[in-house]
Amino acid sequence: xxxxxxxxxxxxxxxxxxxxxxxxxxxxxxxxxxxxxxxxxxxxxxxxxxxxxxxxxxxxxxxxxxxxxxxxxxxxxxxxxxxxxxxxxxxxxxxxxxxxxxxxxxxxxxxxxxxxxxxxxxxxxxxxxxxxxxxxxxxxxxxxxxxxxxxxxxxxxxxxxxxxxxxxxxxxxxxxxxxxxxxxxxxxxxxxxxxxxxxxxxxxxxxxxxxxxxxxxxxxxxxxxxxxxxxxxxxxxxxxxxxxxxxxxxxxxxxxxxxxxxxxxxxxxxxxxxxxxxxxxxxxxxxxxxxxxxxxxxxxxxxxxxxxxxxxxxxxxxxxxxxxxxxxxxxxxxxxxxxxxxxxxxxxxxxxxxxxxxxxxxxxxxxxxxxxxxxxxxxxxxxxxxxxxxx
Numbered sequence: 371x372x373x374x375x376x377x378x379x380x381x382x383x384x385x386x387x388x389x390x391x392x393x394x395x396x397x398x399x400x401x402x403x404x405x406x407x408x409x410x411x412x413x414x415x416x417x418x419x420x421x422x423x424x425x426x427x428x429x430x431x432x433x434x435x436x437x438x439x440x441x442x443x444x445x446x447x448x449x450x451x452x453x454x455x456x457x458x459x460x461x462x463x464x465x466x467x468x469x470x471x472x473x474x475x476x477x478x479x480x481x482x483x484x485x486x487x488x489x490x491x492x493x494x495x496x497x498x499x500x501x502x503x504x505x506x507x508x509x510x511x512x513x514x515x516x517x518x519x520x521x522x523x524x525x526x527x528x529x530x531x532x533x534x535x536x537x538x539x540x541x542x543x544x545x546x547x548x549x550x551x552x553x554x555x556x557x558x559x560x561x562x563x564x565x566x567x568x569x570x571x572x573x574x575x576x577x578x579x580x581x582x583x584x585x586x587x588x589x590x591x592x593x594x595x596x597x598x599x600x601x602x603x604x605x606x607x608x609x610x611x612x613x614x615x616x617x618x619x620x621x622x623x624x625x626x627x628x629x630x631x632x633x634x635x636x637x638x639x640x641x642x643x644x645x646x647x648x649x650x651x652x653x654x655x656x657x658x659x660x661x662x663x664x665x666x667x668x669x670x671x672x673x674x675x676x677x678x679x680x681x682x683x684x685x686x687x688x689x690x691x692x693x694x695x696x697x698x699x700x701x702x703x704x705x706x707x708x709x710x711x712x713x714x715x716x717x718x719x720x721x722x723x724x725x726x727x728x729x730x731x732x733x734x735x736x737x738x739x740x741x742x743x744x745x746x747x748x749x750x751x752x753x754x755x756x757x758x759x760x761x
Contacts, residue, residue: 371581371631377537378625380517381544384618388548389507392422392464393429396505399543401462404433405455407475408466409440413509418551422466422507434458436478442531442646442653443470444524445477448488452481455502463504465542468563469513472506476521476540479504492523492532501539507546510555511617512563512654514570514624516545524647530737531647537626545621549613557607561711562654564600564616567623568593569657573636574629576668576675576745582632586675589628590682592619597683597707604711637743638664641756644730644737649721658708659717662701663759668746669697675745676700717760727757 381399383391396404404426406419413419419435426433436451455463455478463482465475479502481488490496506516515521519537524530534540552560575589596619602612622628641664642656669676677693680686680700684707688696705715714720731753734742742748748756 371585372579372633374631376626376630378517378541378627380542380625382517382547382621383544384547384614386548386550388546389418389421389551390425392505392507392546393425393427393431395544395546396426396431396462396464397429399462399503399505401431401503401505403458403460404431404462404464405451405458405460405478406433406435406464406466407439407451407471407478408435408437409468409471410438412554413466416554418507418509419466422464433464434460439467439471439474441470442524442650443474443477443522444526445489446526447474448477448481448523451475451478452488455482461502463502464507465504466507466509468508468510469515469566472504472508472513472515472542473521473523475504475506476501476515477523477534478502479540480534480536489523489525491536492525492534498536498539501536504540504542505544505546506542507551508617509551510559510563511552511620512559512566514567514620516542516547517621517625520624522643529647529733531643532737547617547621549610549617552613552617553608557604557712558652560603560607560616561600561713562652563620564596564711565654565658565661565708565713567616567620568596569638569661570623571628572661573639574632574634575679576635577629577632578672578744579632585628585630585632586678590679592622592628593683595619600707600711633744635743635745637745637748640734640738640742641753644733645717645721645725648729648733649725651720655713655720656717658713659715659720659760660756662705662708662715663756665697665701665704666759667748667752667756668743669701671746673697715760717757724761725757727754730757
């Protein structure tokens, strides 16, 4: 295990009706005037935005709103939010939604106190020195952004989908997590979220770092629980206990706990970001195609953790089977799980046409250079093979 620093200062407020506490939480964390950031009309129609506003009003806080954040959030909405936050002298950003809304709120928090272009922090041109505080009311368990210091935004003009990772500035001050808010989610959104949270653990579990038995063990336990509860939700979408488990798992998958003491990988996410940036497919849907393909390629050079995953997470019986056979069965079972969720594992089927692999590879080179990943260092030839395997 490597040296590490783990700090998770977010205050998690979990359970039924917890959105009624938003005003008191925001006031306690220093809010003055709040910018509420949310997505579509469902948050209004469900009454959630009204309840949040009532809670802010009860705490004596003022607010303005920014709606219209879409999946695969883009820079144009961030610029709109930054301008609004500056014009209205906002002091606190409140995200009401899932990962796209939270990531947008974090980008606004960076841009609102910076005289330049917020994209400087995503392109790596500059390092931020400050950000407005962010709070969250989570409605879609998936990205884990409610407990992380990460944010991913797509630049419309260049089709670049890049991340910023500033945990000291961007970890939310609080996250309100009511599983009942997820009951009305369309099934495909729940399924995409399940794929994403599993892949957040993959990116940390598949690590070249040795001596991480404890971290590996609880990472495996979280993955097994998500596999089990996902199938429960497929049959019983109103199961509070299953919704609660999956919601909390999304946080544990991405708040850094599963990566302590490890070198992380992140190749699969970078491969997928190119797909969703170019074709605007749901992030989780793209990951369902690419994660098994990545495992096929990576296992040829470093089979150890993928073999363990097959046995300890996918429950493959290794008796009488070679390492390669165990791994192949584990990958096949993962694809079957995604199919059971109602998802495709074919990029061609997902996009509706064969993707332009040359364009995907060229964009990866532009954004990240000649190698991806740490579990296995992947070359452009490897990227091309993974995309082809995912077709």
